[in-house]
Amino acid sequence: MGKRRRAAERKGVGGVRNTKVHPGVLGGAAAVVVVGVGAAAFALSGGAGSDGDGSSVDEKQVATGPPTAAEVRTTARAFLTAWAKGDVARAAALTDDRAAALTSLTSYRKDGHLTKPRLTPGRRAGATVPFKAAATVSYEGKTKPLSYASELTVVRRKSDGRTLVGWQPSVLHPELKRGDRLVTGEAGDPPIKAVDRDGGALTAAKYPSLGTVLDGLREKYGKKAGGKAGVELRVVRADADGKSASTSDSASDSATDSASAKKKDDAKALPDKTLLTLSPGTPGTLKTTFSGSLQAAAERETAKRQRASVVVVKPSTGEILAAANSNPGGFNTAFQGSIAPGSTMKVITSSLLLEKKLAGVDKKHPCPKYVTYGGWKFQNDDKFEIKGGTFRASFARSCNTAFISQAEKLENDSLTRQAQEVFGLGRDNWSIGVASFDGAVPVQSDAQMAASLIGQGGVRMNPLNMASVAATVKSGKFRQPYLVSPDVDDRELATAPRALSGSTAASLRELMHYTAVAGTAVEPMSGLGSDMGAKTGSAEVDGQKKPNGWFTAYRGDLASAAVVQEGGHGGDSAGPVVRAMLLAGG
Structure with missing residues (x-):
């Protein structure tokens, strides 16, 4: 040798x-x-x-x-x-x-x-x-x-x-995942010129977090926007089963069936991606609901942090004004994340308890150090307790046991129905313009059902979902978030079967406002005026040293939510991100 x-x-x-x-x-x-x-x-x-x-x-x-x-x-x-x-x-x-x-x-x-x-x-x-x-x-x-x-x-x-x-397919090209292909030819989808609500151009170079969003908009609206396809080398993504899609079916061909369009949107975790343009097509113009100034602020805030995602919506209409992620070229956690929301879920749980008369803003409410349910022993952060306190105090301090103690009075599907019927979550029918995850609140029993009341167990959300929750509280009615007007393709936006009652909506706003002025959200919400409210959250994740930090809030006609994975307490990690959004919006 x-x-x-x-x-x-x-x-x-x-x-x-x-x-x-x-x-x-x-x-x-x-x-x-x-x-x-x-x-x-x-x-x-x-x-x-x-x-x-x-x-x-x-x-x-x-x-x-x-x-x-x-x-x-x-x-x-x-x-x-x-x-x-x-x-x-x-x-x-x-x-x-x-x-x-x-x-x-x-x-x-x-x-x-x-x-x-x-x-x-x-x-x-x-x-x-x-x-x-x-x-x-x-x-x-x-x-x-x-x-x-x-x-x-x-x-x-x-x-x-x-x-x-x-x-691994990524050996051939780093953009390739299982089932993906590199395809050169006339693009199935003409290019688009996406613009913000004021007509300003939206590009991935200017707003990095919008890269996958713009790809998704092109897939769905390239043909409808009136452009002409060019010749490109692109990554044709596989569907959710890892099967490669054909080169001709990447765009949604029909808008009359919103449920069908929704499933097609979500069939692929990522949209097709252009790698090289051999001959440019003629782009059609597509107007979105994004705010250029808010999107720029969202990009700045997430770029400062590791694993942060944020969304801003307009409560009066449901329009999405901004969305950004710390890793702009990766998975779009802001729209498609599926993460336990922690105590921000207590907004939905509180609406349930208020409607069922199991709690009242200033009624006495238990907040012991520990509560056992379904064989699990639940406790509060630092094992605090509130003796002789009200539900207002428990909400503002985010007392876990105040919510777990009510589990025995609820049906296993109570929280699921509340999330679906009032907040429009977990029904798999949102059609925002690109792929999104609409939240999940599965029916559970025993300890898992109790854990769901505080945003753990099987509950899964993302910043888009939780921004919508804050928006629903502010307006009193669920309005499905969207970033392309339904007038463009005649699709139907999702609705919720019922709105919050006037008294429940008022109580929730009072609870969130008190949290912002005297509870766990004081620091991020300081100086933002009187027409505002917030809720903090943290969610424990197996294998993580620090929990995911959550924060959702509204101010005037803005609602925002953010998550900082492994960020710790939501008020410290995600709170400043949301504060910056609310300030940037007015």
Whole structure:
């Protein structure tokens, strides 16, 4: 082996001194894997296993443990070389999921029209090898270069000890997830020029958090906005089952059935994404409800924090004025998050207790240190208690036991029906203009039902949902949030079967106002006037050192909610985000 290695080094095949280019042929054009100065060096023989790559496995001695540095280098080099040469069968055989890799690698050229791949590996970090990819996108006489960075990780197969590339679609391109494809051709959806409520242009460059939102708006309204499609390379997303969608069904074709449109909106967690435009289309103009000034403020506030998300809505209409996330290119937690809302849920629970006469704003209400229900022992933060206190005091201090103590007087589905019938939550029928999660308050029993009363258990919300809750309290009636007027596509907005009674709405506003001036929300709401109210929340999550911090509030005709995951107390983490929104709005 030593003689073969030295011979190989003299020929420039392996070793750190190798700076030669190894050409291959793909579609009649040169394709290369480059290993330059400063990059990891790879040997072409040994370590990558069998299946036609020139190596074999000793059946008597199966290697175990993490791949060695040499194995990582060799396996990665073999895979990249095969991919660059267009030998997709061999490249797929060098992965731990041959069938999936073969499908994706074949589609890379066939559907993506990507040729002449040039793959340049970087410095290995453990079992992971980053690399730069450069290819040419060619379609009907139109050609453009594409460059991007990706990475692969080498794993060891337990059955035979062979080292292989751990297959993920993101190896081909970092935007790809399971079932996604790269497709070049005439875009299924014409481009749009989205504008805010005042006619200002909305772009991902100016408002990073709107990237996925704008992609989603294009999918649904590209054809309706009157634009003309161009030729693009784009990521065609798979549906919720991981099945790749066709290139012609990415837009909602009918607006007459809002439930059907809603399901289609939510079939994909992320909308299709344009990576490269070979020839631009003609965009149609789409007016949204966003406020440019509020969106800018939301972007600034979330950018200051880790894992923060915020939404602002207009209670009198339901219009969405702003939405932002700390990770603007990732999952849209503001609209699609599914997270326990903690004590902000007590707004909904309080409406239930008030309607059932199980609580009154200034009536005596128990707030002991502990309450046991369904076999669980519940307690308050820092195990505080309020002796001889009222429901107003319990709400303002966010006393958990004040709510858990009423569980035995409620039916298992009481909270579910209240959330659905009054606040419009958990009915899976919102149609805001892009994909959204409409909240979930499942019917539960025993301890889980009790935990739901304080926003734990199976309850799941996001900032859009909780901003809507505050808006419903302010206006007294649920109005489905939306960011594109239903007049654009004649869709029907969701409604709630019943509104809050006048007395219940007034009591809730009184409770939230008192919390803002004398309770846990004092600091974030200080100096915001008299027409305002708020509720703090924190939600424990298994495996997290700190709970998720929540805050929801209204001021005048603005309502906002924010979550800072692992932020701790809501008043300290999410509260300042909401305060900034309420100030920015007027």
